[in-house]
Amino acid sequence: MNAFIVDTHCDSVKWLAQGVSLRNHPGHLDLTRLNSAVKLQFFAMFVESSYKPQRAMERTLELIDLSLQSMEQNKDVLTMVNTREDLQQLTTAKTCGALLAIEGGEAIIDTYMVRHLFRLGVRSIGLTWNQRNRLADGVLGGSGGLTQLGKKVVKEMNALGILVDAAHMSPKSFWDVLRTSSQPIIVSHANCRALCDHVRNLTDLQIKTLAAQDGVFCLTFAPDFLKENGSTIDDLLDHIAYAADLIGPEHIGIGSDFDGVDSLPEGLKGVEDYYKIYQGLEQRGFSESECQAISGGNVRKLLMRILPKEVGKS
Ligand SMILES: [Zn+2]
Structure with missing residues (x-):
């Protein structure tokens, strides 16, 4: 297996907030295991409910600071990815790339904040978590869509070179984002509603429309x-294969949600088991180039289109 593995979602930054180093952490990933399994990891800044809404930006800045410190302390295994050039250099680097992402836009109350977050290195923003905020309705937050501010934020993200992530959004917010964004988007962690009727999963029509606009659907x-009761790695492969049948392997990615979920499907213990997914795809008849595309190539290609070329020149 010789692939550029990209994982579009993990919640491991929460350990940093508890004063725990990611270096040898026994969770779903630590930096040593990560570096041998994954080439680019999105690290989500997730603001806990107790900080929302008033202290959401304060907490976001704290989490970004902890992440930047962690990268500084672990330069031998982790490299921050801000630009297309950084992404290109990763291919031959001995380190794993880290991309700063925001999960839920509660902290954002004006577009100037998006510009500041960009300056700090944020390159992916999910506009909502489950609840409603000033930008849009989340999947449990009502039936509304993007607000006027939400639309401005999407356009600002497009202009700067920040990836738009529509995971956790209400259906109307999802459609509004697709109508508003001038760039393809991702859904960083969700699965197929047709196979598992969970409110966080996407319908076939959502998945097809996302792909028709060149987006990448990342399964989690x-x-x-x-699956409703007890799932295995085979169920994950079922979701990946179903989505690939629907929209083609060139629009599929993977976003684990490592350290964001209490348990994992049987057969997966953590980041060291990524190879099992790759092998599972091979066993299901995906070609080598399709396995590479699904396990990271597609997200990498999208980032090469979205990210600024180099800092200061978008
Ligand atoms: Zn999430």
Whole structure:
């Protein structure tokens, strides 16, 4: 297996907030295991409910600071990815790339904040978590869509070179984002509603429309999103294969939700098991180039289109 593995979602930054180093952490990933399994990891800044809404930006800045410190302390295994050039250099680097992402836009109350987040290195923003915020309705937050501010934020993200992530959004917000964004988007962690009727999963029509606009649908390991009672790595492969049949392997990615879920499907213990997914795809008849595309190539290609070329020149 010789692939550029990209994982579009993990919640491991929460350990940093608890004063725990990611170096040898026994969770779903630590930096040593990560570096031998994954080439680019999105690290989500997730703001806990107790900080929302008033202290959401304060907490976001704290989490970004902890992440930047962690990267500084672990330069031998982790490299921050801000630009297309950084991404290109990763191919031959001995380190794993780290991309700063925001999960839920509660902190954002004006577009100037998006510009500041960009300056700090944020390159992917999910506009909502489950609830409603100033930008849009989340999947449990009502039936509304993007607000006027939400639309401005999407356009600002497009202009700067920040990836738009529509995971966790209400259906109307999802459609509004697709109508508003001038760039393809991702859904960083969700599965197929047709196989598992969970509110966080996408319908076939959502998945097809996302792909028709060149987006990437990243499937996730959360057991509840895979199957109602007890799931295995085979159920994850079922979701990947179903989505690939629907929209083609060139629009599929993977976003584990490592350290964001209490349990994993049977057969997966953590980041060291990524190879099992790759092998599972091979066993299901995907070609080598399709396995490479699904396990990271597609997201990499999208980032090469979205990210600024180099800092200061978008
Ligand atoms: Zn999430």
